[in-house]
Amino acid sequence: MAKIYSIHSFRGGTGKSNLTANVAALIARAGHRVGVIDTDIQSPGIHVIFAVRPGDVQYALNDFLWRRCRIEEAAQDVTATAVGRFDPAAPRPRLFLIPSSVKTGEIARVLREGYDIGLLNDGIQQLIRALDLDYLLIDTHPGVNEETLLSIAISDRLLLVMRPDSQDFQGTAVTAELARKLDVRDMILVLNKVPAGVDRALLKEQVESAYQAPVAAMLPLSPEMAQLASSGLFALRHPDHPLTQELARIVERLLT
Amino acid sequence: MTSQPGEDRPILLELLDSSTGIPQRSWRFPADARILIGRSEENDVVVSNPYVSRSHAYVERTATSWQVVSISSQQIVIDGKRVQQAVLADRMTLRLGAQGSVLRFGLQSGPADSARKTLSYQGDEFYLELDRTQLNQEVREIEEEDFFQRLASNLAELRRARDG
Numbered sequence: 001m002a003k004i005y006s007i008h009s010f011r012g013g014t015g016k017s018n019l020t021a022n023v024a025a026l027i028a029r030a031g032h033r034v035g036v037i038d039t040d041i042q043s044p045g046i047h048v049i050f051a052v053r054p055g056d057v058q059y060a061l062n063d064f065l066w067r068r069c070r071i072e073e074a075a076q077d078v079t080a081t082a083v084g085r086f087d088p089a090a091p092r093p094r095l096f097l098i099p100s101s102v103k104t105g106e107i108a109r110v111l112r113e114g115y116d117i118g119l120l121n122d123g124i125q126q127l128i129r130a131l132d133l134d135y136l137l138i139d140t141h142p143g144v145n146e147e148t149l150l151s152i153a154i155s156d157r158l159l160l161v162m163r164p165d166s167q168d169f170q171g172t173a174v175t176a177e178l179a180r181k182l183d184v185r186d187m188i189l190v191l192n193k194v195p196a197g198v199d200r201a202l203l204k205e206q207v208e209s210a211y212q213a214p215v216a217a218m219l220p221l222s223p224e225m226a227q228l229a230s231s232g233l234f235a236l237r238h239p240d241h242p243l244t245q246e247l248a249r250i251v252e253r254l255l256t
Numbered sequence: 257m258t259s260q261p262g263e264d265r266p267i268l269l270e271l272l273d274s275s276t277g278i279p280q281r282s283w284r285f286p287a288d289a290r291i292l293i294g295r296s297e298e299n300d301v302v303v304s305n306p307y308v309s310r311s312h313a314y315v316e317r318t319a320t321s322w323q324v325v326s327i328s329s330q331q332i333v334i335d336g337k338r339v340q341q342a343v344l345a346d347r348m349t350l351r352l353g354a355q356g357s358v359l360r361f362g363l364q365s366g367p368a369d370s371a372r373k374t375l376s377y378q379g380d381e382f383y384l385e386l387d388r389t390q391l392n393q394e395v396r397e398i399e400e401e402d403f404f405q406r407l408a409s410n411l412a413e414l415r416r417a418r419d420g
Contacts, residue, residue: 001419011281012302043304104306111305114275125417143280145273146403153407154418167283173386177395183411206384
């Protein structure tokens with residue numbers, strides 16, 4: 001049975017999409033069939049990290065939500081980008097991205113009209129079946145709305161990504177509390193962009209105590225990651241970087 | 257200078273869902289802040305709506321009140337009227353441009369200097385404490401929304417669909 005993981009942050013700029021893409025690539029490289037769905041329809045971005053150009057996209061998630069295609073028709077096979085060389089005849093590994101449209105008109109339509117949340121749920125289940133996925137990662141829209149709460153509610157596990165600042169901590173606590181009320185017990189925290197010089201052990205202890213959830217990783221503020229700025233898969237380009245080792249620790253936890 | 261009601265109180269800006277009016281995100285600022293709003297990451301309040309300008313507006317406290325000033329040709333819409341600047345009252349909503357995002361301005365209780373900081377740094381040391389009152393209030397507001405209650409009551413069905 002496929003596992004669904006939602007990756008969420010209260011505010012933008014936490015590195016959520018970068019984290020999602022890198023974690024998805026590492027799970028695929030461990031020999032799995034993985035899907036990544038970009039439900040951040042209002043500000044899509046993860047396709048850039050997988051080097052998917054707007055011209056490559058015949059159908060996006062928006063097209064499925066407007067009933068123009070089946071959801072699996074919006075899936076882009078990005079295995080070569082994420083994994084490198086692989087045997088195309090073997091079923092595993094595989095990584096599929098379901099991008100959101102970058103067309104301004106499509107984004108504006110969602111903002112204006114909203115969309116059928118029930119259809120999104122049906123699409124997620126259909127995607128898992130059609131692509132025979134082992135794991136589906138949902139890159140959610142920041143903040144709390146109907147669609148993010150649905151993603152959280154149907155997830156086996158919730159990854160909350162935040163920076164060590166007051167707004168992120170306070171806002172993330174709201175999401176965590178709502179997730180508990182939706183009976184999502186399996187929650188892990190990722191602290192990103194942790195500045196040098198911070199007492200990491202103390203930070204971890206205080207965060208775990210405040211949220212009653214484990215901190216899976218504390219990712220440093222990395223100049224290399226900032227330089228890549230969503231234009232490539234960090235874990236693939238820098239396999240021995242300490243940041244990639246931390247990402248691997250998250251993946252290890254997700255695969256158990 | 258005469259002390260005006262609310263001038264020392266911290267403020268809350270909430271980004272509202274354009275169709276449901278439900279707060280999606282919120283930002284809290286002390287009373288002496290000048291808050292930049294727009295689409296680019298350099299702003300204090302960053303919104304991703306393509307109809308919002310990269311630098312759209314700012315909110316600041318004057319001697320007598322809080323005001324919002326547009327620095328975008330898209331201006332601000334308050335009560336259906338496009339304006340360049342306006343005095344803000346508690347719970348007032350404003351739209352960034354004719355089709356942009358909607359923000360709600362609110363005055364928080366208690367003076368700014370006693371507003372509890374969630375995370376404070378003192379040299380290398382820091383102290384983390386969640387504002388439980390604010391947390392409980394925000395959770396309760398969302399819990400009371402129809403969509404949350406629908407979702408909560410359909411959980412079993414959703415998970416059956418997931419688990420096949």
